[in-house]
Amino acid sequence: MKFLSAIFMALPAVVCAAPAFASDFAFLPRKKLFAPFIADPQYPAFAVRYSMIAGGTNRAEINMGDEFALVSSRLSSGATVQFGIMGGVAARFNISEITNDFEIADFTLAFPFDYSLGPWALRAMYWHTSSHIGDDFIKSGAIAPQLLSKHVTDELRFYASYNPAGFLRVYAGPGYAFNLIPSTGERWRLHGGAEARTSGGPVSLFAAADLQSLQRNGWNPSFTARTGVRREGPTSSASVWCEFFSGRLPYLGFMAAAETKWSLGFGFEM
DSSP, rough: HHHHHHHHHHHHHHHHHHHHHHEEESSSSSSSSSOTTTTOOTSSSSEEEEEETTTTTTTEEEEEEEEEEEEEEETTTEEEEEEEEEEEEEEEEETTSSTEEEEEEEEEEEEEEEEEEEEEEEEEEEEEEEEEEEEEHHHSSSSOOOOOOOEEEEEEEEEEEEEEETTTTEEEEEEEEEEEEOSSSSEEEEEEEEEOOOSSSEEEEEEEEEEEEEEEGGGGGEEEEEEEEEEEEESEEEEEEEEEEEEOOOGGGTTTTTEEEEEEEEEEEE
């Protein structure tokens, strides 16, 4: 909480000082300087997926969240910097049961600071996740109540994104968890991916792959591939896609488990 308090205390100073060193300054800009990761299943977004697990039952997975730019400045060097806030919830339900059992929900909050110049975009951010096991999952007997533990992580994440062409993007970066509950000394993560999309017109096709690997999972990776159609509107966009996932589950409370699944999804951005 001290970290969050420091951010909110420093924000007014950033807003007041920005015009002094920037050639252009905007408060609450509409444009996101660092594009969202298309295939990251935990990225804050508005989306729903129907997932078919190999050798198992079906699930419904819901994401609710977004990113908002707070301040943006164009520097005299031609680069642009931006500070924002993002967060949301990613939840999972067992829809093979009549009661549509609620299994888990991860709540996230992040404060990204972005830098963009030409085809390059850099991001540094604080990322918080709090994971909560669902009551239905506990009552099912899948886990004993006495074995439940609190799952929280506070991380610093860093990314570099490069657009060698208008239709292609690659990104990668490390992360370090300075606070982990349950505590462990294995705190590093690696995250990377690639995205491609057709250009021209309001409708485009896209394909994306995302790979994440955590030290506390023995570096066993989680791989997501997503392909679909996206339609851009004047102030919002919508997309439908097919997704393949294999590896350790991205939910913090289930991260020790692994599965392979196919999903059909729908999402939109405001």
